[in-house]
Amino acid sequence: MVYNFKFDQQNVRKHHYFLLLSLIQKHKKISRSQLSKFTGISNTTVGKITKSLMKDDLIIEKGQTEGEIGRKASLLEINPKGAFIIGISIDINSIKIALVTLNGEIVDKTQVACKVKHHPRETLDQLITLTKQFIENKPKKILAIGISMPGLISWPDGLAVRVPQFNWHEVEVRDYLKDKLNFDIFVDNDVRSVLLAEYLFGNLNNMHNSTCIYIGSGVGSSVMINGQIVRGHNNMLGEIGHTTMNPNGALCDCGRLGCLQTYICISEIEKQTQRSMDEVILAYKNNEDWAVRVIDRAKNYLGIAISNIICTYNPEAVLLAGPLIERFPEITKNLEADTKKHIWSPLKESFLLLKASLGEDSDIIGASALVLNNFLKNTANNEKR
Amino acid sequence: MVYNFKFDQQNVRKHHYFLLLSLIQKHKKISRSQLSKFTGISNTTVGKITKSLMKDDLIIEKGQTEGEIGRKASLLEINPKGAFIIGISIDINSIKIALVTLNGEIVDKTQVACKVKHHPRETLDQLITLTKQFIENKPKKILAIGISMPGLISWPDGLAVRVPQFNWHEVEVRDYLKDKLNFDIFVDNDVRSVLLAEYLFGNLNNMHNSTCIYIGSGVGSSVMINGQIVRGHNNMLGEIGHTTMNPNGALCDCGRLGCLQTYICISEIEKQTQRSMDEVILAYKNNEDWAVRVIDRAKNYLGIAISNIICTYNPEAVLLAGPLIERFPEITKNLEADTKKHIWSPLKESFLLLKASLGEDSDIIGASALVLNNFLKNTANNEKR
DNA sequence: TTTAAACTTAATTTACAATATAAACTTATT
DNA sequence: AATAAGTTTATATTGTAAATTAAGTTTAAA
Numbered sequence: 001m002v003y004n005f006k007f008d009q010q011n012v013r014k015h016h017y018f019l020l021l022s023l024i025q026k027h028k029k030i031s032r033s034q035l036s037k038f039t040g041i042s043n044t045t046v047g048k049i050t051k052s053l054m055k056d057d058l059i060i061e062k063g064q065t066e067g068e069i070g071r072k073a074s075l076l077e078i079n080p081k082g083a084f085i086i087g088i089s090i091d092i093n094s095i096k097i098a099l100v101t102l103n104g105e106i107v108d109k110t111q112v113a114c115k116v117k118h119h120p121r122e123t124l125d126q127l128i129t130l131t132k133q134f135i136e137n138k139p140k141k142i143l144a145i146g147i148s149m150p151g152l153i154s155w156p157d158g159l160a161v162r163v164p165q166f167n168w169h170e171v172e173v174r175d176y177l178k179d180k181l182n183f184d185i186f187v188d189n190d191v192r193s194v195l196l197a198e199y200l201f202g203n204l205n206n207m208h209n210s211t212c213i214y215i216g217s218g219v220g221s222s223v224m225i226n227g228q229i230v231r232g233h234n235n236m237l238g239e240i241g242h243t244t245m246n247p248n249g250a251l252c253d254c255g256r257l258g259c260l261q262t263y264i265c266i267s268e269i270e271k272q273t274q275r276s277m278d279e280v281i282l283a284y285k286n287n288e289d290w291a292v293r294v295i296d297r298a299k300n301y302l303g304i305a306i307s308n309i310i311c312t313y314n315p316e317a318v319l320l321a322g323p324l325i326e327r328f329p330e331i332t333k334n335l336e337a338d339t340k341k342h343i344w345s346p347l348k349e350s351f352l353l354l355k356a357s358l359g360e361d362s363d364i365i366g367a368s369a370l371v372l373n374n375f376l377k378n379t380a381n382n383e384k385r
Numbered sequence: 386m387v388y389n390f391k392f393d394q395q396n397v398r399k400h401h402y403f404l405l406l407s408l409i410q411k412h413k414k415i416s417r418s419q420l421s422k423f424t425g426i427s428n429t430t431v432g433k434i435t436k437s438l439m440k441d442d443l444i445i446e447k448g449q450t451e452g453e454i455g456r457k458a459s460l461l462e463i464n465p466k467g468a469f470i471i472g473i474s475i476d477i478n479s480i481k482i483a484l485v486t487l488n489g490e491i492v493d494k495t496q497v498a499c500k501v502k503h504h505p506r507e508t509l510d511q512l513i514t515l516t517k518q519f520i521e522n523k524p525k526k527i528l529a530i531g532i533s534m535p536g537l538i539s540w541p542d543g544l545a546v547r548v549p550q551f552n553w554h555e556v557e558v559r560d561y562l563k564d565k566l567n568f569d570i571f572v573d574n575d576v577r578s579v580l581l582a583e584y585l586f587g588n589l590n591n592m593h594n595s596t597c598i599y600i601g602s603g604v605g606s607s608v609m610i611n612g613q614i615v616r617g618h619n620n621m622l623g624e625i626g627h628t629t630m631n632p633n634g635a636l637c638d639c640g641r642l643g644c645l646q647t648y649i650c651i652s653e654i655e656k657q658t659q660r661s662m663d664e665v666i667l668a669y670k671n672n673e674d675w676a677v678r679v680i681d682r683a684k685n686y687l688g689i690a691i692s693n694i695i696c697t698y699n700p701e702a703v704l705l706a707g708p709l710i711e712r713f714p715e716i717t718k719n720l721e722a723d724t725k726k727h728i729w730s731p732l733k734e735s736f737l738l739l740k741a742s743l744g745e746d747s748d749i750i751g752a753s754a755l756v757l758n759n760f761l762k763n764t765a766n767n768e769k770r
Numbered sequence: 771t772t773t774a775a776a777c778t779t780a781a782t783t784t785a786c787a788a789t790a791t792a793a794a795c796t797t798a799t800t
Numbered sequence: 801a802a803t804a805a806g807t808t809t810a811t812a813t814t815g816t817a818a819a820t821t822a823a824g825t826t827t828a829a830a
Contacts, residue, residue, distance in 0.1 A: 005404050006425045007397045008815055009788040015392060016790095033805055041391045042791050047806060070804025071798040152731075162731070209618040221697075225615050232610075232699025233594040234735050242729035243693040246631055247685075254729055300632075308628040312606075312697050314617025344627035344639055346537075346547070350619050393790055394813045401815095418780055427816050432781060455779030456823040 013049075014378055016041060020049050022376035024059055024076050025102060031065060031073030050076060057082035057141070058102070078102045083141045085375075086131065086183070087368035089190075090149040092116055092165055095127055097134045098361070100368035102375075104201035106361060110134055120160075120171040128180045143375050144184035146367035147173065148193040150216075154235045158187035161235070165217060186370040190214065191238070192222040192229050193366030194321045194356060199224060200369045203357040204317055211315040213240075213306065214322040215331075217267045219260050223313055229373075240309070241265070245301055263301035266324050269294060281328050299331060299338065306335075307343040310351055321356035398434075399763055401426060405434050407761040409444055409461050410487060411591075416450060416458030435461060442467035442526070443487070463487045468526045470760075471516065471568070472753035474575075475534040477501055477550055480512055482519045483746070485753035489586035491746060495519055505545075505556040513565045528760050529569035531752035532558065533578040535601075539620045543572035546620070550602060571755040575599065576623070577607040577614050578751030579706045579741060584609060585754045588742040589702055596700040598625075598691065599707035600716075602652045604645050608698055614758075625694070626650070630686055648686035651709050654679060666713050684716060684723065691720075692728040695736050706741035 007015065019039065024030055036046045053059045053076075060079040064072040080101045087106075089096045093116060099108040112130060116123050135142065151163030158174020174185045188196075195212035198204040208227040214220045221238040223230050231237050241261040242254055249258020262268055266277050273280050273294055283291035306318055320332060336353040358365050392400070404424065409415055417435055421428045438444045438461075445464045449457040465486045472491075474481045478501060484493040497515060501508050520527065536548030543559020559570045573581075580597035583589040593612040599605045606623040608615050616622050626646040627639055634643020647653055651662050658665050658679055668676035691703055705717060721738040743750050 005400075006815095007392055007400060009790095012392045012397060012814095013789065019391070031805080039391050041393075043806065044792085044808085045790055047808095048790090065805095068804080069800045069802075071800095071806080073805055225610060225617075226613075228611075230610050230615075233701040234699055234732075236732060236735070237697070237699040239696050239699065239729075239732070243696045244689050244727075245629075246633070247689060248631070248633075256727070256729065259729075304629050304632060309697075311624050311628045312622070312694075314619055314622040314624065316618040342629075342641070344624075344641065344644075347619075347621060347624070350621070391790095394815095397789095398814065416780080428781065429783085429817085430815055432783095433815090450780095453779080454777080454825045456781080456825090458780055 016045065017049050017053065018376055018378040020046065021053060021058060024053075025078055025372075025376060028103075029063065029075040029077050031075055033073055035076075080105070081140075083143050084138075085143050085368040085371045086135065086145040087364040087366075087371070088127065088131065088145060088147045089363035089367055090116060090123065090127070090147065090166075091363070092150075095123075095130060096361075096364050097127075097131055098364040098368070099134075099138060099140070100365065102372060104197070104365055104368060104372070106364065108134075108138070109361075109364070116166050118167050120166070120168045123166075124171075124173065124176055128177065131181060142183065144186060144371045145177070145181065146193070146370040147177070147185065147187040148190050148363050148367040148370070149173075149187070150190050152235065153187055153189045155188060155231050156186070158185060160187070184371075186374055188229075188370050189220075189222075190216075190363060190366065191220040191322075192231075193370055194358075194362050195222040195224055195319060196229055196373055197358055197362055197366035197369040198319055198321075198354075198356060199227075200372060201358065201365060202362075203354045204319060207316045207352075209313075209315050210317040210319060211238075211309055211313045212319040212321055213302075213309065215265055215302075215320075215324040216322040217265060219265050219305075221309065223315075225313075240305065243305075243308075245304060260301065260305055264298040264305070264324070269298065277324070277328070281330055284330060295330070299335065302331070303335065303338045303342045306339045306353070310343060310347050314347070315351055317352040317354050319354050319356060321362070326356060401430065402434050402437065403761055403763040405431065406438060406443060409438075410463055410757075410761060413488075414448065414460040414462050416460055418458050420461075465490070466525075468528050469523075470528050470753040470756045471520065471530040472749040472751075472756070473512065473516065473530060473532045474748035474752055475501060475508065475512070475532065475551075476748070477535075480508075480515060481746075481749050482512075482516055483749040483753070484519075484523060484525070485750065487757060489582070489750055489753060489757070491749065493519075493523070494746075494749070501551050503552050505551070505553045508551075509556075509558065509561055513562065516566060527568065529571060529756045530562070530566065531578075531755040532562070532570065532572040533575050533748050533752040533755070534558075534572070535575050537620065538572055538574045540573060540616050541571070543570060545572070569756075571752075571759055573614075573755050574605075574607075575601075575748060575751065576605040576707075577616075578755055579743075579747050580607040580609055580704060581614055581758055582743055582747055582751035582754040583704055583706075583739075583741060584612075585757060586743065586750060587747075588739045589704060592701045592737075594698075594700050595702040595704060596623075596694055596698045597704040597706055598687075598694065600650055600687075600705075600709040601707040602650060604650050604690075606694065608700075610698075625690065628690075628693075630689060645686065645690055649683040649690070649709070654683065662709070662713070666715055669715060680715070684720065687716070688720065688723045688727045691724045691738070695728060695732050699732070700736055702737040702739050704739050704741060706747070711741060 032046050036043045059076050061074050063075045085100045087098045087100045095114050096111045098106045150165045152161045154161055160168050160171040160173050173187050178185045191214040204210050210224050212222045219241040221240045223238050242259045244258050245260050246258035250262045252259040252262045280291050284295045417431050421431045444461050446459050448460045470485045472483045472485045480499045481496045483491045485491055535550045537546045539546055545553050545556040545558050558572050563570045576599040589595050595609050597607045604626040606625045608623050627644045629643050630645050631643035635647045637644040637647045665676050669680045
């Protein structure tokens with residue numbers, strides 16, 4: 001058992017260095033003196049540290065404060081050309097790779113089709129080749145590589161424990177890629193990375209307690225508490241797909257009754273209706289009885305699920321994300337009002353219901369967010385090889 | 386907006402001082418050289434800091450390591466007579482006050498009957514008088530006062546927002562007591578303090594991710610993540626009593642259907658059966674039909690609730706506590722096996738199901754745990770007056 | 771069996787390096 | 801001249817490595 005809580009002089013300096021960097025990132029533009037006031041760090045030290053951040057090309061000086069009497073403060077901001085992140089998403093049939101700034105902006109991007117299912121080794125080898133090509137003619141400073149993919153991923157060791165969508169089991173994604181690519185690699189699932197992305201770059205700015213409900217082929221959730229993604233004892237925190245919503249409900253794949261997944265996820269709705277999700281939604285729009293029944297039931301249970309989530313996590317915001325949410329806005333129509341009707345009254349006004357805001361590239365931005373978050377917190381990723 | 390993340394020299398020293406103190410508390414007995422190895426802090430510094438801890442009477446040297454070659458290390462432990470905590474519990478009809486050591490041991494205790502219901506001011510004034518009397522002839526060093534009580538308590542400002550059991554609303558418990566008693570005051574509810582107490586002194590040793598389900602007149606839960614009690618955006622994290630367990634269930638007080646509280650809590654069972662809980666349990670033991678029906682249903686829903694809790698929080702351990710659990714062991718008979726039958730299989734072996742171990746004084750020990758936890762983490766409690 | 775040298779680990783002392791700060795000072799603007 | 805931003809200078813605090821002292825065990829010769 002080793003505790004790494006000590007602060008020797010170097011650690012203090014490093015801590016302050018990244019603290020100031022993350023404040024600059026968060027505030028977009030901020031002056032030295034404001035940094036000093038906000039943190040309590042003396043102006044002397046702020047001056048020294050910002051000088052070293054500039055020497056490292058992580059920040060630049062741009063513009064000044066306006067008005068007021070006295071000398072104007074010059075503003076500091078992230079150097080958009082100083083350091084980059086490689087964000088990668090692995091999807092059921094494609095790999096996306098992007099070069100992303102520390103502000104979450106995509107500078108360059110490539111996407112290729114790819115048979116992911118059943119082929120972990122081939123997929124990763126293809127990913128490695130692609131990444132090498134992608135990086136080759138970019139002589140930029142790359143901090144690390146972030147990877148977003150579905151499934152149960154263990155943190156921080158980046159082991160894909162179970163990926164039902166790909167039929168992968170126990171694939172050592174991080175270690176395999178780290179060996180071949182020689183970068184630090186951060187891997188997490190789509191549910192967590194989209195939440196982190198919205199927190200750092202999107203709709204959840206400064207909401208330190210929030211929950212994401214992600215609905216695609218299954219249902220999952222991710223949770224941020226006090227600004228940290230929390231993962232539970234076995235990285236399975238938020239696995240709400242198999243919470244029992246109705247003990248007398250329908251039989252789930254897992255052999256139990258009335259799991260949330262039996263009411264609201266694409267694969268189950270398709271299975272139950274024997275149609276594609278697009279057909280179901282079309283029929284729903286045309287007010288066809290069978291479709292209205294299944295979609296209204298889904299919406300009803302989604303409302304209950306949100307209400308239960310709010311009771312259990314008491315978040316400031318609930319973020320809805322995932323293919324079902326993003327491709328079929330019908331599902332979330334009137335959802336906020338419906339949820340407020342369902343929910344226990346003391347919590348009625350406690351939360352915001354938001355939809356993912358980062359669009360189709362949210363996955364690669366999320367992958368980059370994994371890296372940025374760890375870089376700004378200055379947490380290494382070298383454990384347990 | 387002010388960020389207090391800086392580490393000047395004094396903060397570093399303070400941080401290390403409390404880090405070593407908390408490790409000594411946790412390990413019961415530990416040598417300087419082990420402290421140095423565990424933390425990475427140099428033996429020089431460990432020597433200096435432990436010397437200052439001894440000067441402050443917080444630790445003592447006692448005994449030595451055994452066997453091995455080389456010089457024996459002398460062991461450090463908490464000085465049981467060095468500093469104390471006042472732990473207070475407020476219950477529906479009594480107030481308990483105890484003098485507690487930093488190891489969670491009760492040194493002295495007093496208990497008085499008291500009409501709490503509807504009388505916040507009188508109750509607090511009585512509590513103040515009692516506490517003053519209690520402290521009077523104890524010329525010991527008292528760190529702070531911890532208070533455990535039911536209801537929704539906001540943290541860290543110690544405002545009793547809603548206490549249905551007492552019919553209290555918006556009572557400024559912390560600030561009122563702080564003014565009159567001139568001690569730092571830490572207030573939280575019974576559900577959270579019992580979890581913290583079991584973590585620091587009881588069954589949950591070193592289980593940094595755990596959840597407590599507390600069943601009494603209502604149902605609540607408290608959650609520890611990475612060794613921290615988490616409270617959510619409005620201190621309502623864990624309010625599972627009004628999660629919907631069955632959308633077609635019975636009508637709850639709150640006006641909604643099928644809340645967990647309608648299936649398993651003393652007041653509801655008494656209301657539904659029109660008998661006292663003791664009578665219900667007696668009848669259940671005698672195999673009377675009506676009692677078997679209601680208790681078996683309660684047990685069934687408790688199993689589902691635990692299963693859902695495990696999916697949502699993925700804890701290492703689930704702690705069962707509260708009057709219903711502690712007074713009626715029938716409720717939890719075979720519960721672990723039953724839960725494992727219900728639960729989603731990937732999580733089947735992920736958790737321990739434990740019962741509260743600290744007995745009838747768990748409330749005052751919990752109150753002390755609130756203080757100890759904050760003292761060891763060196764977090765002040767002066768915000769937002 | 772005795773005993774002293776060699777060895778091992780614990781803990782303290784000493785000399786030094788890193789860092790943060792306050793105070794003084796310079797710069798830029800009203 | 802006044803005010804605020806930012807830098808320089810002198811200094812105090814703290815932590816560490818290396819050296820030293822302390823306290824025990826092992827080994828082997830007497």
